[in-house]
Amino acid sequence: MSVNGRSDDRPVRVAMDAMGGDFGPKETVKGAIEALGNDNIELILVGDQEPVQAELDRYDTTGRSVTLVPSVDKIGDDEHPIRALRSKPKASILVATKLVKSGDADVVVSMGSTGASMASSVFLLGLMDGLERPCLGGPFLGVAPGTVMVDAGSNMDCRPALMLSFAALGSVFAHRFLGIENPRIGLLSVGAEEAKGNKQVQESFALLKESHLNFIGNVEGMDFFTGRADVIVCDGFVGNILMKFAEGLGGALSGFVQERLAGSLSPQDLAKISDDLWQTTNMPRTMGGPLFGVNGAVVLGHGSCEASGVAGAIHTAVRYVRVGLVDSMREELSQIHKNQQTASEGSGAAAKVKAKN
Amino acid sequence: MSVNGRSDDRPVRVAMDAMGGDFGPKETVKGAIEALGNDNIELILVGDQEPVQAELDRYDTTGRSVTLVPSVDKIGDDEHPIRALRSKPKASILVATKLVKSGDADVVVSMGSTGASMASSVFLLGLMDGLERPCLGGPFLGVAPGTVMVDAGSNMDCRPALMLSFAALGSVFAHRFLGIENPRIGLLSVGAEEAKGNKQVQESFALLKESHLNFIGNVEGMDFFTGRADVIVCDGFVGNILMKFAEGLGGALSGFVQERLAGSLSPQDLAKISDDLWQTTNMPRTMGGPLFGVNGAVVLGHGSCEASGVAGAIHTAVRYVRVGLVDSMREELSQIHKNQQTASEGSGAAAKVKAKN
Numbered sequence: 001m002s003v004n005g006r007s008d009d010r011p012v013r014v015a016m017d018a019m020g021g022d023f024g025p026k027e028t029v030k031g032a033i034e035a036l037g038n039d040n041i042e043l044i045l046v047g048d049q050e051p052v053q054a055e056l057d058r059y060d061t062t063g064r065s066v067t068l069v070p071s072v073d074k075i076g077d078d079e080h081p082i083r084a085l086r087s088k089p090k091a092s093i094l095v096a097t098k099l100v101k102s103g104d105a106d107v108v109v110s111m112g113s114t115g116a117s118m119a120s121s122v123f124l125l126g127l128m129d130g131l132e133r134p135c136l137g138g139p140f141l142g143v144a145p146g147t148v149m150v151d152a153g154s155n156m157d158c159r160p161a162l163m164l165s166f167a168a169l170g171s172v173f174a175h176r177f178l179g180i181e182n183p184r185i186g187l188l189s190v191g192a193e194e195a196k197g198n199k200q201v202q203e204s205f206a207l208l209k210e211s212h213l214n215f216i217g218n219v220e221g222m223d224f225f226t227g228r229a230d231v232i233v234c235d236g237f238v239g240n241i242l243m244k245f246a247e248g249l250g251g252a253l254s255g256f257v258q259e260r261l262a263g264s265l266s267p268q269d270l271a272k273i274s275d276d277l278w279q280t281t282n283m284p285r286t287m288g289g290p291l292f293g294v295n296g297a298v299v300l301g302h303g304s305c306e307a308s309g310v311a312g313a314i315h316t317a318v319r320y321v322r323v324g325l326v327d328s329m330r331e332e333l334s335q336i337h338k339n340q341q342t343a344s345e346g347s348g349a350a351a352k353v354k355a356k357n
Numbered sequence: 358m359s360v361n362g363r364s365d366d367r368p369v370r371v372a373m374d375a376m377g378g379d380f381g382p383k384e385t386v387k388g389a390i391e392a393l394g395n396d397n398i399e400l401i402l403v404g405d406q407e408p409v410q411a412e413l414d415r416y417d418t419t420g421r422s423v424t425l426v427p428s429v430d431k432i433g434d435d436e437h438p439i440r441a442l443r444s445k446p447k448a449s450i451l452v453a454t455k456l457v458k459s460g461d462a463d464v465v466v467s468m469g470s471t472g473a474s475m476a477s478s479v480f481l482l483g484l485m486d487g488l489e490r491p492c493l494g495g496p497f498l499g500v501a502p503g504t505v506m507v508d509a510g511s512n513m514d515c516r517p518a519l520m521l522s523f524a525a526l527g528s529v530f531a532h533r534f535l536g537i538e539n540p541r542i543g544l545l546s547v548g549a550e551e552a553k554g555n556k557q558v559q560e561s562f563a564l565l566k567e568s569h570l571n572f573i574g575n576v577e578g579m580d581f582f583t584g585r586a587d588v589i590v591c592d593g594f595v596g597n598i599l600m601k602f603a604e605g606l607g608g609a610l611s612g613f614v615q616e617r618l619a620g621s622l623s624p625q626d627l628a629k630i631s632d633d634l635w636q637t638t639n640m641p642r643t644m645g646g647p648l649f650g651v652n653g654a655v656v657l658g659h660g661s662c663e664a665s666g667v668a669g670a671i672h673t674a675v676r677y678v679r680v681g682l683v684d685s686m687r688e689e690l691s692q693i694h695k696n697q698q699t700a701s702e703g704s705g706a707a708a709k710v711k712a713k714n
Contacts, residue, residue, distance in 0.1 A: 143609040153547060156555040190510060190597040198513040198594045221601030225609045237555045238595060240547040242602060244578030249603060252500040252582045253610055253634060260630055264622060273617055277610060 011042045011065065012318045015105035018047035018055075019074035019092040020112025021303045021310075028111060029055035031310020036064050038311060039318045044105055046071050046096040071095035074112060077303060081115035085123065093117055097124045100296045107297035107317040109288065111305050117298065118154060118291065125296035128330050130165055130337050134293040135236065136300070137170055139178075140243055142280030144224050148174050148183075148231045152289065153240030161340065163187070163204040163233055167213055168336045169292040169329050170231035176323040177290075178230075186219030186229030188238065193218070200235065208233075210343055211336060250281025288313025290320050292329060297321050368399045368422065369675045372462035375404030375412075376431035376449040377469025378660045378667075385468060386412035388667020393421050395668060396675045401462055403428050403453040428452035431469060434660060438472035442480065450474055454481045457653045464654035464674040466645065468662050474655065475511060475648065482653035485687050487522055487694050491650040492593065493657070494527055496535075497600055499637030501581050505531050505540075505588045509646065510597030518697070520544070520561040520590055524570055525693045526649040526686050527588035533680040534647075535587075543576030543586030545595065550575070557592065565590075567700060568693060607638025645670025647677050649686060654678050 016032045018025040025047050032043055042065040045052055049070040056068065072090035075081065085094060093112055097120045099105035110117045118134050127134065137150035150170035155162060167185045174183035187205055189197035194205055196218055208215040219229050224242075234242075254277040261270055279286060282302075286309055291298040297320045301313035373389045375382040382404050389400055399422040402409055406427040413425065429447040432438070442451060450469055454477045456462035467474045475491050484491065494507035507527035512519060524542045531540035544562055546554035551562055553575055565572040576586050581599075591599075611634040618627055636643060639659075643666055648655040654677045658670035 141606070141609075143606070143613055156547070188598060190513070190594060198592075201594075221598040221603075222605030222608075224602060225605035234598075235555075237547060237558075238598060241545060241578040241591075241595060242598070245581060245599060245602065246578075246606060248579030248582035249498070249500070249606055249638070250610070251579075252498075253607070253637070256500055256634065256637060257614060257630070260633065261618075261622075264626065265618075269621065273614070276617065277613065280610070280613060281606070 009040070011040045012107065012321045013042045013044060013105045014314055014317055015044045015046055015069075015096040015099040015108045016314070017092045017096045017108065017110035017112055017117075018045045018052045019071070020110040021301065021305055022111075023304075023306060024074070024111060025052045025055050027306045028310050029059075031305070031307035032314060033059045033061070034307055034311040035314035036061070036066070039315055041314065041318060043067070044069055044096075044099060046092050046099070047074075048072065048092075069095060069099065075116040077113045079113065079116070081113060081119040084116060085119055091116075093120050094124070097121060097296075097298070100298075101125055106321045107299060109299045109301065109310075109313050109317045111301040111303055111310060111313070113303075114154075114300055117300050121291060121294040121296065121298045125294045125298070128293050128295060128333050130161070130333055131293045132162070134291050134298075135166060135169065136239075136289050137166070137173060137292050138289050140283050140289075141224060141246060142283050144227075145283070146178060146180070146227070146230065147224050148178070149224070149239055149242070150231065150233055150292065151236040151239050152243055153236045155236040157237070158200065158235040160200065160204040160207045163200070163235065164207045164211060164336060164340070165293075165333060167208055167211070167215070167231065167233045168332045170233060171213055172328045172332045173290070173292070173325065174230045176325055176328050177319060180230050182214050183230035184216045184228070185213050185231045185233060186216055186223060188220070188232050188234040189218035190220065191218065192220070204233070207340075212339060246281045250278050254278040285309050286312045288316045290316060290325070295326065295330070297326055366397070368397045369464065369678045370399045370401060370462045371671055371674055372401045372403055372426075372453040372456040372465045373671070374449045374453045374465065374467035374469055374474075375402045375409045376428070377467040378658065378662055379468075380663060381431070381468060382409045382412050384663045385667050386416075388662070388664035389671060390416045390418070391664055391668040392671035393418070393423070396672055398671065398675060400424070401426055401453075401456060403449050403456070404431075405429065405449075426452060426456065432473040434470045436470065436473070438470060438476040441473060442476055448473075450477050451481070454478060454653075454655070457655075458482055463678045464656060466656045466658065466667075466670050466674045468658040468660055468667060468670070470660075471657055474657050478648060478651040478653065478655045482651045482655070485650050485652060485690050487518070487690055488650045489519070491648050491655075492523055492526065493596075493646050494523070494530060494649050495646050497640050497646075498581060498603060499640050501584075502640070503535060503537070503584070503587065504581050505535070506581070506596055506599070507588065507590055507649065508593040508596050509600055510593045512593040514594070515557065515592040517557065517561040517564050520557070520592065521564045521568060521693060521697070522650075522690060524565055524568070524572070524588065524590045525689045527590060528570055529685045529689045530647070530649070530682065531587045533682055533685050534676060537587050539571050540587035541573045541585070542570050542588045542590060543573055543580060545577075545589050545591040546575035547577065548575065549577070561590070564697075569696060603638045607635050611635040642666050643669045645673045647673060647682070652683065652687070654683055
């Protein structure tokens with residue numbers, strides 16, 4: 001069996017950073033207890049002993065596996081991740097990630113600072129070969145739940161080789177997590193033709209074309225909704241802007257619908273549809289976002305999540321472990337890099353493009 | 358009075374490329390006739406004599422100023438713009454643009470190939486100093502009609518000096534066209550802090566900060582909807598992706614609402630709200646997009662426009678001329694470049710950034 005996978009029926013051991021997010025530990029504990037009812041898990045709550053125990057005491061956990069592992073302090077969104085990790089060596093995110101490192105947990109889930117979670121993952125679990133940073137990926141639109149975007153915001157100024165790694169990671173995720181056979185990979189650009197786009201995209205196109213991935217060429221902004229591709233590759237600058245743009249547009253359209261339908265629907269129905277419309281553009285708030293590229297399973301949730309979002313992120317984490325994503329991703333990346341080396345020993349286009357970077 | 362402005366009460370002379378778009382000359386002529394009823398214009402229809410005359414004959418234009426200037430052939434979306442301009446020297450877009458060049462028209466409006474319109478504008482009217490290509494700008498979201506984006510899709514891989522030019526052009530548009538005093542300029546990035554974003558954005562930040570523009574710093578994807586900035590500056594790669602993404606998301610959410618409300622609303626009301634929702638993310642289809650940076654007024658419409666979209670683009674064109682946008686933009690660009698030269702003669706940060714590019 002895979003070291004990182006849990007394809008058997010044993011419960012998945014979830015290290016929950018109970019201090020993370022805007023509403024930790026109240027909503028994180030509540031959500032984690034909710035998850036106990038949904039998924040076959042052993043729950044390990046990591047946080048300041050007293051407040052977490054106080055929250056835990058609100059619930060009846062008789063017969064369920066719930067442990068509290070004490071930590072000291074938390075890292076806020078406003079802190080510099082690396083500096084904060086040094087000055088708070090017992091912070092909840094570090095203690096929780098260490099449980100995965102030591103094999104005492106299968107996955108860590110946090111609603112806390114994205115920067116701190118990524119830094120502690122890199123520091124403790126290590127990066128997969130060929131990456132400089134982890135990346136964020138997954139479906140992000142409720143109206144397009146089968147379309148995976150990588151990178152959703154962690155890497156700026158990406159070289160073409162890194163874009164190829166994103167494609168490989170996204171392909172594994174789409175295959176293993178979403179069950180899509182031979183996922184179609186599209187490169188986000190401004191037109192379908194090979195010559196379209198900026199320099200980064202033109203050079204990435206050449207690398208993707210020569211890879212063993214199922215590359216279908218360039219796709220455009222509307223293709224998040226047309227189903228042309230299963231995985232859409234872009235750098236984290238564009239990915240972050242798109243995620244936040246979708247959130248903003250969803251909110252604005254939700255307000256628009258609410259205004260236009262006032263009078264035609266009951267206040268309850270109106271609130272419901274407006275809320276659904278907003279949710280549909282805010283998928284990471286309901287299911288968390290898996291971190292790709294570190295040697296261990298990590299799922300990040302939105303800081304503003306309440307209990308249901310926390311339970312959703314834990315559900316994602318359980319699936320992440322069950323399908324053995326970490327091992328599959330490491331294998332795919334290693335294959336990609338082996339092929340690239342072979343290509344660069346030849347004299348093909350890929351070698352020339354690689355040399356430029 | 359300004360050469361390019363028409364602040365008096367004389368009619369604006371509109372050279373309409375009657376052959377352009379998916380539905381020319383039928384819808385272009387119909388839309389132009391509709392515009393005669395909305396705006397004080399003299400209409401100059403440019404196109405293949407017979408089909409355009411046949412369309413024109415459907416309408417009673419007694420007492421209105423309508424002229425037909427014959428041209429030969431049109432340039433399609435699938436043709437290479439520069440090559441097509443050479444092989445079809447009497448194409449409608451060239452003949453129409455020449456009327457602006459010669460002073461026989463105040464503005465050209467086309468629903469045809471964007472590439473061909475841009476190329477003929479650059480070739481015949483010339484670029485303003487400091488630009489390498491024209492750019493597209495304006496509000497593009499019905500839910501955020503006061504937020505201007507520049508560049509919406511024509512320039513890839515922009516140097517920081519070009520991003521500064523976009524900011525200047527957008528600022529003039531927001532001030533003169535939308536009536537916003539001292540428009541707030543935001544730079545599109547992934548976080549508010551100066552160090553956030555890719556290299557292009559970090560370097561552009563330094564230039565914008567030292568400019569005389571009302572620069573408020575970085576903004577994020579959601580700020581198209583928060584009203585934090587009047588003008589959002591990005592390169593054409595990101596701008597094009599955002600425009601098409603918004604179109605796609607609007608369409609998807611419109612379908613979502615239609616499905617969710619089936620049964621709660623009458624089919625007519627349902628169709629209306631679904632249509633409104635779609636329209637609200639597709640503003641350029643109803644009002645056209647002004648071209649910035651060429652020495653003459655040019656408005657481009659979406660190829661799929663029917664008559665009402667054509668009339669909307671003509672309305673934009675009339676306003677473009679009345680407020681004298683071309684002269685104001687040229688003055689602002691010249692001011693920006695004068696300041697940059699002064700700065701680069703000194704030893705400030707701007708000079709160092711400029712030298713790197």
